[in-house]
Amino acid sequence: MKHRPTIRDVARKAGLSLSTVSLVINNRGYVSPETRESVLKVVRELSYHPTRSARGLASKTSGNIGFILSEEHFSQAEPFYTRIFLGTEFEARIHNFYILLTTVGDQFDPDQYVPRFLLERNVDGIIIAGKVSEKLISYIDSLGLPIVLVDYEMKRALHSAVLIDNWRGGTLAVEHLLALGHRRIAFLGGDIRHPSLSERYAAYKNTLNQAGVHLDETFEITEEKATSVAGGTSAAERLFASGANPTAIFAVNDAMAIGCVRHLKSRGMRIPHDVAIVGFDDIDMSAHIEPRLTTVRVFKEEMGKIAVQRVVDSITAKTNIVVTTHVPVELIVRESTVSAAHADD
Amino acid sequence: MKHRPTIRDVARKAGLSLSTVSLVINNRGYVSPETRESVLKVVRELSYHPTRSARGLASKTSGNIGFILSEEHFSQAEPFYTRIFLGTEFEARIHNFYILLTTVGDQFDPDQYVPRFLLERNVDGIIIAGKVSEKLISYIDSLGLPIVLVDYEMKRALHSAVLIDNWRGGTLAVEHLLALGHRRIAFLGGDIRHPSLSERYAAYKNTLNQAGVHLDETFEITEEKATSVAGGTSAAERLFASGANPTAIFAVNDAMAIGCVRHLKSRGMRIPHDVAIVGFDDIDMSAHIEPRLTTVRVFKEEMGKIAVQRVVDSITAKTNIVVTTHVPVELIVRESTVSAAHADD
DNA sequence: GTGAAAGCGCTAACAT
DNA sequence: ATGTTAGCGCTTTCAC
Numbered sequence: 057m058k059h060r061p062t063i064r065d066v067a068r069k070a071g072l073s074l075s076t077v078s079l080v081i082n083n084r085g086y087v088s089p090e091t092r093e094s095v096l097k098v099v100r101e102l103s104y105h106p107t108r109s110a111r112g113l114a115s116k117t118s119g120n121i122g123f124i125l126s127e128e129h130f131s132q133a134e135p136f137y138t139r140i141f142l143g144t145e146f147e148a149r150i151h152n153f154y155i156l157l158t159t160v161g162d163q164f165d166p167d168q169y170v171p172r173f174l175l176e177r178n179v180d181g182i183i184i185a186g187k188v189s190e191k192l193i194s195y196i197d198s199l200g201l202p203i204v205l206v207d208y209e210m211k212r213a214l215h216s217a218v219l220i221d222n223w224r225g226g227t228l229a230v231e232h233l234l235a236l237g238h239r240r241i242a243f244l245g246g247d248i249r250h251p252s253l254s255e256r257y258a259a260y261k262n263t264l265n266q267a268g269v270h271l272d273e274t275f276e277i278t279e280e281k282a283t284s285v286a287g288g289t290s291a292a293e294r295l296f297a298s299g300a301n302p303t304a305i306f307a308v309n310d311a312m313a314i315g316c317v318r319h320l321k322s323r324g325m326r327i328p329h330d331v332a333i334v335g336f337d338d339i340d341m342s343a344h345i346e347p348r349l350t351t352v353r354v355f356k357e358e359m360g361k362i363a364v365q366r367v368v369d370s371i372t373a374k375t376n377i378v379v380t381t382h383v384p385v386e387l388i389v390r391e392s393t394v395s396a397a398h399a400d401d
Numbered sequence: 402m403k404h405r406p407t408i409r410d411v412a413r414k415a416g417l418s419l420s421t422v423s424l425v426i427n428n429r430g431y432v433s434p435e436t437r438e439s440v441l442k443v444v445r446e447l448s449y450h451p452t453r454s455a456r457g458l459a460s461k462t463s464g465n466i467g468f469i470l471s472e473e474h475f476s477q478a479e480p481f482y483t484r485i486f487l488g489t490e491f492e493a494r495i496h497n498f499y500i501l502l503t504t505v506g507d508q509f510d511p512d513q514y515v516p517r518f519l520l521e522r523n524v525d526g527i528i529i530a531g532k533v534s535e536k537l538i539s540y541i542d543s544l545g546l547p548i549v550l551v552d553y554e555m556k557r558a559l560h561s562a563v564l565i566d567n568w569r570g571g572t573l574a575v576e577h578l579l580a581l582g583h584r585r586i587a588f589l590g591g592d593i594r595h596p597s598l599s600e601r602y603a604a605y606k607n608t609l610n611q612a613g614v615h616l617d618e619t620f621e622i623t624e625e626k627a628t629s630v631a632g633g634t635s636a637a638e639r640l641f642a643s644g645a646n647p648t649a650i651f652a653v654n655d656a657m658a659i660g661c662v663r664h665l666k667s668r669g670m671r672i673p674h675d676v677a678i679v680g681f682d683d684i685d686m687s688a689h690i691e692p693r694l695t696t697v698r699v700f701k702e703e704m705g706k707i708a709v710q711r712v713v714d715s716i717t718a719k720t721n722i723v724v725t726t727h728v729p730v731e732l733i734v735r736e737s738t739v740s741a742a743h744a745d746d
Numbered sequence: 747g748t749g750a751a752a753g754c755g756c757t758a759a760c761a762t
Numbered sequence: 763a764t765g766t767t768a769g770c771g772c773t774t775t776c777a778c
Contacts, residue, residue: 060522062755073765078757086763105520109457110755113770118454119523120499133487133702135685142478145502152517154465154501157490172497175450177405178464314689340480344659346691357478407771418749423773431747455771458754 143360226259288315488705571604591628633660
């Protein structure tokens, strides 16, 4: 026998039929223990392994999970979503799936461009990270593929989602600043249309309210386009240009916080002495900038793992239960707040 | 017609045979322009797309490229290899391939564990990042799959490889320190068995030699197990514990450089005033630590892209040309060397 | 240039 | 519990 063995070879050598061998291999149906054992023996002897394509064609499954990310997140190699992606890769292997990555633009027009793995029927389920066009989501729905959203939710919860506990995170961050005695706490936000970010903003306002701190609109920067390092710098510029004099800043994510730190340093301000800063996400960099950044840790790999578990559940169980998971967060106190300025009112 | 169209539907509607349609779709063989156009018209009308599994079964191709990474690199989410991986994802989509990621342990025993995509014939070519067991490489060879190595090379160049120009990088780094007036330049290395690292070490020694600087063995730490941040810290400890008093340090990679910076700071030494430091790799963090790290930039995404191009070449051309690419490097001068201490001999 | 026919290797009814 | 029989949707000789 020259070429690699097929299920036929196994059946022949075991003196059984194709279907019996198939049942054993897929661990399905009822096969007597003796028969099963003899099949497995031959499988071992021939070191037989089913071919993915053949399986796929016959069973209409691919063994793949599609991971959809927005173009900008991917091209920037965003440390946040990259981590989530790596988390899915990790978990996928445990469930014997592979992850197929693709990116999509802001807009979605099915006549224009559709992720290839959807057209080719090359995925059994989809994980979507971050915000994408809702048209795309309904398109995928129409294909009957299970979808799990990560760090994004739609108005009506028709899909399983893995979300950050943004409300709690925002609350923890602001409470931390309050506990340090701060009262003039600014908010540095970006594109607040993303549900994760708007929730952090809401938590900020709520926490201050609860504490009886007057909300000052000049302390809130909420229309910076990009929630990036550059966006953080420019938001900080605008904040101080407006004459605001906060003693603490809650940045909507670490990237903005880092940009903000950069700007404050350039103004000769000392952190946390003059201004304390809290970020959100706990990206790798946060622990390495000077001063090390106090932030709200998000378990990014964990989110990816859970997303895979959910989508695998939907694929295998064929059920349509919608499960929304809020992954807990953790306040990580570091040097950007630790020796906080004293309250001044 | 309820379900998605097959090549049959296209053939029928176009009044042609399956094979003709297939030829058009695959852009192969000779089909008259009119026929071709009429096929494409029907394809558009039905919005037909071939199914990957069916194609794969018939043509014995998968449309996937396997990416093999060592377990430790992956689990640590090593920023270096992660970037290379993202580079491959990026380029793969351009060539209509998907990347399937897997990890392998240090040892390879085909009777023990073989990457699933190899057993399932689910990849058309392989990219290997970093050092893996040579047994694994020969095993893949025996399957007849093209291999491209990234940041690793074997004694005899039987495989295409995408390599860093480590020699030039090491030379640039040390020359930079020499130009700043340093003479007592230490080397902080890790597991020198990795060809990339040993080459950096060799370049270090050669450059000092060329400059007529005496090589002092107490200035060379070359048996630290891990080339990690922790490894850098411990290597730096040992360096100074031995009584060495360098004015500059060339660390074999940024992770070690960062660990070294950490140790120097804890000793109260000022960088670059007391000791200047150069790293290698230019991982993201390097630009964000304090002081910002002078380093040798490696174009990691670029390496991933080139690797995909090479493996796609081998897959499509079916040729066996071995191409070794040395990706250029770039010295990035930052604060960890910029106001260097003065030469003292 | 185009068509007919044979299979790629497997799964999934349906029988038995 | 195991076997028989059809395909899954495509590519690929080989005729014509």
